[in-house]
Amino acid sequence: MNLNLDRWSVSLSYAVVAGLLAGCVSGVQNPRGVSVTEMKADERGFVAGTGVESQDLVRVADKMARGIVGVPQVTRAQGTPRVVLDHVVNETRFPINKDIFLTRIRAQLNSQAAGKVVFLARDRMATLERERDLKRSGQVTSGADPNVVEFKGADFFLTGKLSSLTTRSSKGVSDYILYTFQLIDARTSDIIWEGFEEIKKQGLEDAVYR
Incomplete structure (x- = not known):
């Protein structure tokens, strides 16, 4: 009887060890409870670093849109x-993704200040020119004279720069980021407006940004 119990114990031990090894190899750890939390874009989450976060994007873009x-x-x-x-x-x-700031500013102005400024889709010029050529060649219909140049020129250019200072020590890391955006006159090159926001963060560890 004792011999059978000993054999059963040994078999159980092998099974437990094998299970633990399999778990280590896969590296999968099933979290308990809710694994994903939905948050507002302007909230600081529990997964954060000292770099550019979604709440910084919202804060900066909102301020720049109001300034423009x-x-x-x-x-x-x-x-x-x-x-x-x-x-x-x-x-x-x-x-x-640095240009996400301009995308956010443009979207906010188009949705909340429609009619005050118009943005030109210069990033779609290849598609627009192809459509124009199709109309000129008669391959597709046109509601206006396709030979008339109607692409609009820019009055202003909106651009920006992200600059930073970083400090590291045995106690952690500190990052200061200066966000500056400019509205430039396309005819004179004058900077007619400039807005900025500065954010400083400190932390013990770096997060990975992609």
Whole structure:
């Protein structure tokens, strides 16, 4: 009887060890409870670092959009000013999608300040030119004379830059990021407006940004 119990115990031990090894190899750990939490974009989550987060994007874009609609050259313009987005320069150590700031600013102005500024789809020029050529060749119909150049020129360019300072020590890491955006006169190259926001964060560990 004791011999059978000993054999059963040994078999059970092998099974437990095998299960543990299999778990270690797979690296999968099933979390208990809710594994994903939906949050607002302007909330600071429990997964965060010292770099650019969604709440920073919302904060910066909101401030820049409010600044643009208050520019005298925009509010007092003869007709609706046309704006082209120019690429944002990222001088920080974080590999982020930098142009998402301009996308957020444009979307906010188009949805909340429609008619005050018009954005030109310069990033779609290849598609627009192809459509124009199809109309000119008669392959597709046209509601207007396709030989007339109707692509609008820009009155202003909206661009920006992300700059940063980083400090590291045995106690952690500190990142200061300066967000600057400019509205530039396309005819004179004058900077008619500039807005900025600065955010500093400290933490014990770095997060991975993609």
